[in-house]
Amino acid sequence: MTQTVYSKVNAVKQSGSEVEQLEIDGLVIDFALDNALFNRQYMRAVNGVSFSIKAGEALAIVGESGSGKSTCARALTRLYEPAAGTLRLNGKDINNTAEPISQSELAKRVQMIFQDPFGSLNPVHTIRHHLYRPIKIHMPHLKGDEVEQYMFKTLENVGLTPAAQIADKYPHELSGGQRQRVAIARAVATGARFILADEPISMLDVSIRLGILNLMTDMKERGIGFLYITHDIATARYFAERTAVMYVGHMVEWGASDSVTQTPRHPYTQLLLSAVPEVGRKRDAKRADSKTKNEIPLWRPDSVGCPFVSRCTLAEKRCSREMPVAKQVASDHFVRCFAVE
Amino acid sequence: MHINQYFKFLRRFYRGNLAASIGSIIVATMILLSVFAGSIAENDPNKRVARGHQPPSAELLLGSTRSGKDVLSQVLHGGKISLLVAFSAAMITTVIAVAVGISAGYFGGRVDEILMSFTNIVLVFPQLPLLIIIAAFVGQVGPIVIALIIGLSSWAWGARVIRSQTMAIRNKEFIIAAEVMGESKLRIMFMEILPNLISIVVGGAIGTCIYALMAEAGLEFLGLGDPTIITWGTMLFWAQSNSAFIVGAWWDMVVPGTAIAIFGGGLALLNMSIDQLSNPKLKTGGYIKTWRRMKSDIEARRTEA
């Protein structure tokens, strides 16, 4: 039973073309826990997740480790095979067995940037190589000097100047922030419309993070759609118009960022928000309920109920039996919780 | 700018690295000597130029063999073939090890299982007995066959090492980024992963070179090579059959033996120095000396105060 969680798409005519859109509908991803031939055990990393990203907009997915947020992004680039659910680019099913989108086609529209700025660039290649590859593969119409010029322009657009100098450097000669900018440049060089950013700033120095977020905001204004995966709900609110909260592979709350972060309705979102240290916020002496210290469950394909039941202070009997249906609590704010009216 | 990068790399490699310098000099010298053997050696190595078993003298710097042939010419010309066999075997081994290792490490799953089963079989096969049996079966084998046999049976360990290093890199973000970018798998394996493994590949190649050198000499010494072709190994074979040591003609045996030892030693030194480059944690760079000096200075000052 899939829950459509995105607001109905009103195709907005922008300069004569429809807004491009990347969707996930009822995604289910399982991972094998062992190599057994018979009776192999699986864990369900993503259980029925649906969302959509429009070009020029950002959707943040917030969750802790193990929530399945990175897995969703990787499914969108076909790194993982979904056990169920459809992935659609501009309405077309990318995994349609009759006529699937080729990896090259997909790569032209959807790219990814990763968490570790030190790991996302190949240490033995120059920056020039890192940018030449996507250009050579996806922009074959550019020849000779045009490639070089396009590369310089891309570097300048991400704030790496002087581009000519940066192009000849190796990754270890750049700082973490610069490397992440190169990763972003590499992603845009393909002409991609959607960027899946998997915790792009959590390994950067604090003072550098905003520079990257502001760069991403500028790119958003130029029409690129972002999926912003993070554990930091404050930056989710800062950067993304819409936020979804995931817990153990399930989406538990989603909607407009301000609504979700200022008036959270799901007990898990409330727990997350109360745990965040915030400058200037008075911390009250009330201790968190010891129930929240219970372990995060391992979700299996046959598990039922709400995954938060083991740590939820509002849990009732039916929470262990069935997963709540999405309820709309505000104009762009949905929650899956029996305790919410 | 790429040339500059190479020079910078060479400088860093040689600075403070005695092993690298000595090793390189030895290897380069011996290669040059054997390449220009024709010009350096006055005598034809196959022609009888003196009486048998003449000790080293002014005319024959390294003496003569039992049949009166010039040992110096023989060791120079023989070096050409011995080195060729060693290098070819190393190349064959490296190519197979890289192909098998990277494929197994990159693809994983079924491909990995199949390749590794095959590799394990080759690994477990006792090499020298295999070489001896094949050589004995085919009769007297020339250097080409020896190079082939050694090359085709020594790649398994290298393949395992390369596989594990590939697996360590395979899930790094820059590889995943290349996949998401739409790069072909072949390109990823050889243009993205392989350059990161260069130091272990080169180290393995040099190691195989040493091994091949010894194995070839061993086979020929045992009489399984082609005694009509002059190599360091056949020189040893003839010296042994002519009881060179017993009759006191030590140069007949010592010269080829020393040649093998020196070249093998030079290769080993090179191997050691590459290790240092690829593993900075070994702490043998120039900066360690500075560190030690500073440390003893500071400790002296501290105990005084």
Add this chain to the structure above:
Amino acid sequence: MNSPLLKIRNLCVDYVTDWGNARAVNNVDLEIYPGETVGLAGESGCGKSTLAFAIANLHCAPALITGGEILFEGMDVLKMSDDELRSFRWAKASMVFQSAMNALNPVITIGEQMIDVVLAHEDVTRAEAKARAIKSLELVDIHASRMESYPHQLSGGMRQRVVIAIALILRPKLIIMDEPTTALDVVVEREIMNQLYDLKKEFGFAILFISHDLALMGEITDRIGVMYGGKMIELGASTDLITSPKHPYTRGLLKSFPTIFGPKTRLEGIPGNPLNLLEVPNGCYFQSRCTECVDQCISQIPALKRLSGDAPRMVACHLID
């Protein structure tokens, strides 16, 4: 006024490289009083972790402590003999590292590791050591049955709690915590911090809390020192420093945290790149990224000076006097 538990004076730590000496800790002074919690804030490369390692004299090549003294209860740690160091480390001062998986031996059960620690320092029976280990685990809310577990069988939060239990087991007077919660999820981080408050209240040890998260530090620390490029550039009472930072770097740092509550405005962070310690400028280290840089900043290094007024604040900036 009691004397400081730990007094660091003019500490310099260099990293020797092929391209020169990088001074990771540059003439730093710091005092920690008994029972006090002092925070050390800064980003990567500022020297805070280097400073932490130096306190327990843990540095090995290519790092070198090139100057200064570290006085713990009057004794200079840098002059201690091996025996004295052994009794100092863990019994008087212990450390909690960033990633528990790096601190715990993966092939030994956590119970064994804790017993090892006790037996290495005190002349007690094994049973006695085991009892102490169990009590220590209870302090961090871990059941005694976990003594037989291996580190990989525990969740990230539990592992970090085990590491804290090990740090506490000999009741040291000072615990140095190097980014103890950075690798953890925010809910687990909150649990660990709450646990830490309680333990601090019960045992009264001093903490040197190192982190880049100023908001987190503001909760637990009494004083905060901000480091940049190896130098201490601001030092003062926590709430005070956070609500009215004086140094441009501290101000920029505090403006780098988007808030959850409150109005949404475009924040800028701090422009530029982190300092390259091998190529330091002549004057203030922060000059290339400072929006208020003047001529004096380029030529003269500002000294850490105490500000006038009642609040004890020290700032190293030419613009503040």
